[in-house]
Structure formats: structure tokens, C-alpha cells
Amino acid sequence: MKHLGVALASAVLVTACSSPTTNSVPVAAAASQTPAAFVPRSGIVIHAGAGNFTLADLGERREPMREAMTAALMAGHNVLTRGGSSLDAVQTAIVILEDSPYFNAGKGAVFNHEGKNELDSSIMDGATHRAGAVAGLRHIKNPVLLARLVMEKSPHVMMVGEGAEAVAKEQSGIAFVDEKYFYTERSWRALQRELEKEKAQPQKPSGSAQLQPPGSPGAYFGTVGAVALDAKGNLAAATSTGGMTNKRFGRVGDSPIIGAGTYANNDSCAISSTGHGEYFIRYTVAHDICARVEYKSERVQAAADAVVQDELKKAGGEGGIIGMDHNGNVAASFNTTGMSRGYVGEDGKPTVMFTTEDAGPLGPQTK
Numbered sequence: 001m002k003h004l005g006v007a008l009a010s011a012v013l014v015t016a017c018s019s020p021t022t023n024s025v026p027v028a029a030a031a032s033q034t035p036a037a038f039v040p041r042s043g044i045v046i047h048a049g050a051g052n053f054t055l056a057d058l059g060e061r062r063e064p065m066r067e068a069m070t071a072a073l074m075a076g077h078n079v080l081t082r083g084g085s086s087l088d089a090v091q092t093a094i095v096i097l098e099d100s101p102y103f104n105a106g107k108g109a110v111f112n113h114e115g116k117n118e119l120d121s122s123i124m125d126g127a128t129h130r131a132g133a134v135a136g137l138r139h140i141k142n143p144v145l146l147a148r149l150v151m152e153k154s155p156h157v158m159m160v161g162e163g164a165e166a167v168a169k170e171q172s173g174i175a176f177v178d179e180k181y182f183y184t185e186r187s188w189r190a191l192q193r194e195l196e197k198e199k200a201q202p203q204k205p206s207g208s209a210q211l212q213p214p215g216s217p218g219a220y221f222g223t224v225g226a227v228a229l230d231a232k233g234n235l236a237a238a239t240s241t242g243g244m245t246n247k248r249f250g251r252v253g254d255s256p257i258i259g260a261g262t263y264a265n266n267d268s269c270a271i272s273s274t275g276h277g278e279y280f281i282r283y284t285v286a287h288d289i290c291a292r293v294e295y296k297s298e299r300v301q302a303a304a305d306a307v308v309q310d311e312l313k314k315a316g317g318e319g320g321i322i323g324m325d326h327n328g329n330v331a332a333s334f335n336t337t338g339m340s341r342g343y344v345g346e347d348g349k350p351t352v353m354f355t356t357e358d359a360g361p362l363g364p365q366t367k
């Protein structure tokens, strides 16, 4: 389908930029130029975490990551092409990423200071503004499914810990797992490294959330997220995470916070965030981008860059976002060297990228 002469699909998620800290993608025409009979282009965008990593840092993980991300994209795409909702598409994609050991969500969730896993997730329906969020889960295999259940089967938006798991017990369809399920050697080793560092710096508060300092090699957040637009023009967004390695017991980041980690509104856009959650909460990143699109008629890419490359970066908040607007224009912006991300549009051809190094043929779109 043609859209104002802009062949977005091939351009999408191409993030070669002259500066590794200004990572934005080309964007299609602004909403204000949309002709009356315009039919939105359905599609799905995913991320699998931002951080200061290089392709070399990903090493042998890169290909299995690419495979899982491609599978997630194609599963979401199949939902959309069968006439399914964007809500089902993002959920389907996230479940696949949660089931993979390669990402910091579900199976591959990172460990907190006590060596436990506490998982967070949220989902939002742009058509109705309904949302569901869960935090501090210890035994739920697919947190995004419980977030959806809270949204649809409870009068609440956000549930935490045992209370959230009790809701899951009352309903069918939510799989419980023993906490051992979440053990992966990679996450365990990452915790041991952080604990060693902490020992060497006893002045730091014990169990404080640890992030690699800006620019340090290998820093990798690994949260997963998805945004989609379906053929009816409905947007949805979802995010799922294990949080941050060595986080303090009970710490909740932005991923389950509606407006920070996840936001969807048919009048503007759908956003999923990844990065240092405390900053994304304080700058209400996902909502701020959509508000710019809605109130200032900014293009979703420009709005994302203003928040991620300017405001967040000035504040010291590392990370990025993926987004889609109500016309199917796609955005990705990150102020780290890497953000694993992928897109599939109506042509069914998936694109997966990891850092600023693996940009496609269309080159940088710097501000």
C-alpha cells in the first residue's frame, strides 16, 4: 500500500547516525497531511532492550536473538494479517520474547540483589485507553498475559506481587512456574559481577540499582516491548521486563508504569520504552512523546527524538523507545549505542537491527 509516496517499510528502523548518541530513524509524512480516505498501514515494531553495547558485545547471542525477534515479529504480523487486533499482536510478540532465554523478560529475567527475580509488565489499548500492569511477579511465566488479564478481568489497572499472582490463580490461562524457571547462567553471572563491584565500592548503598556508566562496553538492558497498529486503525503497546540487575528488592521500574514505559492512544501514538527506568518514570517518557504528537502535531519520530535525545539525555537518562502513530508511521530513538529492534509492515518482510553499526542502506537521518 502506498502512503503519501513514502516507502517506509524499507526505511524503517535504519539507525545509522553520525553520532552514536543521536539514533533516530526516518519517518513518514506527518498526520496533518493525511488525506481523508487514507487507510492506515498496519504493522508491528518490537524492541529487545537498549544499552551501550556493540555488535561484538552481543557475540554468539546475536543470531539466536535475531531468530527470536524475527519469530516474534512474524507471529505479531500473522495476527494482524488475519484481521486480529493490535492488542493481540503485541501480546503474541511479547510472549515469544518472554519465552526466550536471551532477553530480560520472562525466562531470561535478571536477578535482584537477593538473587531473586521480580518481573514487571504492562499493556495498553489505544482504542479504549484501558490498561493493565503487574509488578514484582515471582512465579508467572508470561507477565504480559497477567497484565492483559488485569486489564480485562479486574476493575484495576495495576496489581503487584502476591496480590497480582492471586488474580492469576482465580482465572484460567495463566501459567505458574517455580522460581527456578527464571535461572539463566548469563543473568546469574551478571548479578555476581555487580555484587563484586559493589564490594569494591562499599560507599554505594547496598542493592542500589546498578547500570553500567554511560559508554561502558557491554551494558545491556534487555527488556522487551512491542507496539502495533491494526487494520481498524487501533494502536496498542506492551512492555515486559525483569527490571535491572542487582535492583533492590521491591524496586519497580518504568516498564509497568502506564505513561512511562508503555502508552497507547489512537489519537496520537503507541510507545514502549527501555532503559534506566527511574528516568523514564520521572520524565513520563511514553506519554510525553504521544502528547507532543497529539497537541503539537509533531511527527512521532521528531517527538521521540525531542524526548529521548534532548530531555532524557540532558538528565542523564539512558535508553530508547519504539513507536508507531495512528497512520502507521514508525519511530525508534535511543541515546545509547544499541537498541535491539525490529519491524514488519504489510509486505511481511521483517527487519531486525541491534546497534548503530548495523544500519541498512538508507543511512542516517540526523536532526
Ligand code: ASP
Residues within 6 Å of the ligand: 049, 050, 104, 220, 221, 222, 223, 241, 242, 243, 244, 252, 253, 254, 255, 273, 274, 275, 276, 277, 278
Ligand atoms: N526499563 C527497565 C527498568 O528500569 C529496564 C530495561 O529497560 O531494560 O526496569
